[in-house]
Amino acid sequence: MKILFLRTDYYGAINVGGSFTHTRGFLEGLTQLGHRYLVISSGDLPIEDRRTLHQIPYSKLYQNLPEVLSLAYNRTLIRKAWPILRSERPDFIYHRHSEFNFASSVLARRAGVPLVLECNGSEVWVKKNWGKVYFAKILKLAEEIQFLEADLITVVSSVMKDQLVRLGVDHSKILVNPNGVDPKRFRPDVDGSGIRDRLGLRGKIIAGFVGTFGAWHGVDVLARAIRPTVSRNPHIHFLIVGEGALRGEIERIIAADGVEASVTLTGSIPHDFVPEYLGACDILLSPHVQNTDGSVFFGSPTKVFEYLAMGKAIIASGVGQIGEILSDGVNALIMKHKDHVDLAAKIILLAENPALRQRLGRVARRDAEERFSWRMNAQRVVEAVHKLKKQ
Amino acid sequence: MQEYVNVTGMEVLATDEKVIVQGKKILRDLRLRSYDAVCFGCKSLGLQRYQFILKTYLLAAKGRQRLIVDEAGNLVRFSLRRYLAVDVPMFLFELLASGVVLLSSYLCLRLLRYQAFRNFPK
Numbered sequence: 001m002k003i004l005f006l007r008t009d010y011y012g013a014i015n016v017g018g019s020f021t022h023t024r025g026f027l028e029g030l031t032q033l034g035h036r037y038l039v040i041s042s043g044d045l046p047i048e049d050r051r052t053l054h055q056i057p058y059s060k061l062y063q064n065l066p067e068v069l070s071l072a073y074n075r076t077l078i079r080k081a082w083p084i085l086r087s088e089r090p091d092f093i094y095h096r097h098s099e100f101n102f103a104s105s106v107l108a109r110r111a112g113v114p115l116v117l118e119c120n121g122s123e124v125w126v127k128k129n130w131g132k133v134y135f136a137k138i139l140k141l142a143e144e145i146q147f148l149e150a151d152l153i154t155v156v157s158s159v160m161k162d163q164l165v166r167l168g169v170d171h172s173k174i175l176v177n178p179n180g181v182d183p184k185r186f187r188p189d190v191d192g193s194g195i196r197d198r199l200g201l202r203g204k205i206i207a208g209f210v211g212t213f214g215a216w217h218g219v220d221v222l223a224r225a226i227r228p229t230v231s232r233n234p235h236i237h238f239l240i241v242g243e244g245a246l247r248g249e250i251e252r253i254i255a256a257d258g259v260e261a262s263v264t265l266t267g268s269i270p271h272d273f274v275p276e277y278l279g280a281c282d283i284l285l286s287p288h289v290q291n292t293d294g295s296v297f298f299g300s301p302t303k304v305f306e307y308l309a310m311g312k313a314i315i316a317s318g319v320g321q322i323g324e325i326l327s328d329g330v331n332a333l334i335m336k337h338k339d340h341v342d343l344a345a346k347i348i349l350l351a352e353n354p355a356l357r358q359r360l361g362r363v364a365r366r367d368a369e370e371r372f373s374w375r376m377n378a379q380r381v382v383e384a385v386h387k388l389k390k391q
Numbered sequence: 392m393q394e395y396v397n398v399t400g401m402e403v404l405a406t407d408e409k410v411i412v413q414g415k416k417i418l419r420d421l422r423l424r425s426y427d428a429v430c431f432g433c434k435s436l437g438l439q440r441y442q443f444i445l446k447t448y449l450l451a452a453k454g455r456q457r458l459i460v461d462e463a464g465n466l467v468r469f470s471l472r473r474y475l476a477v478d479v480p481m482f483l484f485e486l487l488a489s490g491v492v493l494l495s496s497y498l499c500l501r502l503l504r505y506q507a508f509r510n511f512p513k
Contacts, residue, residue: 013434043438061485064443066412068489071496100496105503132409135493141500148507248405 001382003030004090007041008077009098010058010069015046016271017212018302019120022179023047023096024271025302026118029180029378038088040081042073046271056080067134070100071142077103085111092116092385095146099123100135102142105149114388116381117150121160121298122167129293130215152384156300157321163298175384178321180377181305183369185275188311188361192280199264201280204237205351208281210274210303213244218287218317220246223253224340225287229347230262236351241277243268278310282357283350286316289338296320305372311365313357315346325372331363402426411441414448421452428456436461443482446474 007023024047030037031049039045040054047053056077062069085093085107092114095104100123108115124140127133147153147169154177155161165171196202207229211217222240229236240250240263247265254263269277278284284307290297297320304322307314314332316322328334333350336342350357404420411417421429429452433439436459449457449469457469 010440012438012440061488062492063440064482064485065489068492069440072489072492074496074499075492102500102503105507109506132412138493138497138500141497141504145500145503145507148504245407 001035001091001385002088003035003037004085004088004093005037005039006077006081006093006095006104007039007045007098008073008095008101008103009042010073011043013043014268015044016268018179019096020046021271021302021306022120025180025182025374026094026378026381028182029374029376030382032375033378033382035378035382038084038090040077040084054081054084066132067100067139070098071135071138074101074103074106077101078106081107082110092151094118094381096120097123097143097146099127100139100142102145102149105145108151109149114151114385115149116152116154116385117146118154119147119160119164120156122163125163129291151388152381154381154384157298158324159296159320160298163295175380177377177380178325178372179300179302179305180372180374181302181309181368182374183309183365186278186306186309186368187275188365190275190279190310192276192278195276195280199239199280201237201239201264203235205233205235205283206237206239206281207283207285207347207351208239208241208278209285209287210241210278210306211244211301212242213246213250215246215292216288216297216299217244217246218289218338219250220253221287221289221338221340221343222285223250224257225343225347226254226259226262227257228341228344230259232344233348233351234262236262236347238263239266239277239281240264241266241269241274274306275310278306278312281312283347284310284312284314285343285347286314286322287335287338287340287343288317288319288322290319297322305368308364308372309368311361313350313360314364315343315350325367329360331360331367333360408441411444414444417448418451421448426452426454428458429454430457431459433459433461435463436465436467442467443478443485446478450474 027037027047038052040056042058045053058069058073059076062072093104093108094116097117097119104115123143133139152173152175154175156179158176161174161176164174209222213219226238254260286304288297300321315335316326316332317337318334326332333346335346429449431445445459446469458466460466
């Protein structure tokens with residue numbers, strides 16, 4: 001099969017984070033299955049085969065009013081993507097759903113090919129809860145069109161599926177497709193000693209986190225856990241990899257608790273370096289929290305799959321899909337939601353118990369290999385499209 | 392940054408695009424103290440949105456040196472003449488064009504919704 005992958009959100013100069021890992025993983029999964037793809041994106045993407053990438057940038061004119069640029073992009077995209085679509089003749093369009101974008105509905109209809117919409121969250125919900133919405137009616141309308149016109153909607157979790165069904169989406173066209181990992185890149189034998197040496201952490205027990213510091217990542221819970229952890233076991237060091245909106249808040253907590261010497265904040269790093277950083281850690285942390293409006297966390301964090309594949313001991317909260325993937329005492333330790341004291345206690349338990357770390361890590365790695373590769377993620381989509389075409 | 396402006400000390404205030412469009416906090420920070428130089432830093436000037444808004448903050452800032460700089464070392468020095476002669480007219484044009492985009496998008500979406508609900512075949 002030949003797939004047109006569309007990425008239409010405005011991401012500027014930042015192309016690291018879970019969403020880019022997802023994009024890259026899905027495309028690599030397609031390649032492993034022997035399918036071909038081409039990518040149309042609003043900016044540069046970290047993908048292996050550069051020849052497949054067509055960049056259609058946002059207009060320079062609409063740069064100063066929020067949201068208008070995303071609406072204006074529809075027209076640009078339809079005009080510039082159509083000749084590519086006509087010459088390449090893909091079997092289906094796979095679009096990563098983004099705010100105000102409805103171009104894929106128009107393109108799919110015009111080309112007479114199925115539209116698969118990868119929905120990682122209702123943009124109406126996301127803007128309302130994590131951002132600010134100025135043209136709510138148009139945003140809702142654009143999303144409604146996309147949900148109506150899509151032949152298949154892939155979501156990362158059952159929680160997300162329930163949310164879409166509540167919005168009126170036909171449940172029969174929703175495919176729950178959890179995120180995944182490349183188990184060849186993320187392996188237990190990745191050597192992290194170079195990172196340990198460079199950061200001066202040789203001999204320490206390292207508890208690590210990788211992420212973009214989003215509201216859902218629970219990095220504030222993690223920051224609060226540092227003091228109770230290191231006050232009981234000073235050999236533990238925290239390695240926090242990433243950058244994002246809550247960075248200032250994290251630094252404030254660390255400074256207020258006086259634990260600067262027990263933490264290393266690396267800032268953002270390219271995804272290619274992530275395995276090495278994870279390899280430097282003994283314990284990996286994912287203290288995710290429920291959504292800010294009190295609803296259940298609907299994501300499928302790529303970091304959790306990467307942690308599993310590294311074969312390390314994981315401590316995570318069991319919110320949303322994480323609770324379906326991880327089992328307490330089997331492939332991870334499940335911490336109490338938003339409880340930094342419980343997180344600290346579990347970090348200390350694992351730090352002082354290498355046999356338990358090893359046992360949890362072994363099961364985690366097996367789960368990553370058997371259940372959660374990007375290849376399987378791509379396969380689930382392709383199979384669903386095959387089924388769709390037969391109908 | 393010290394490559395571009397002649398200052399002895401520096402105060403870094405973290406901000407992001409959500410804060411930029413809301414304005415109040417940045418204006419408050421800028422007026423809190425009198426700076427010799429005010430500089431907005433970004434990852435890439437070519438991809439940084441809201442540059443007119445940033446320039447408007449620079450207009451409001453009282454520093455003698457005012458600029459926007461990116462990680463590659465590209466920079467835009469604030470010039471009142473350029474702001475009035477180029478940036479303001481461009482922004483007014485953007486406002487006008489944005490009105491057209493909003494209206495045409497709304498009409499297009501209504502039409503698409505009608506087609507989708509009437510189940511027009513693909």
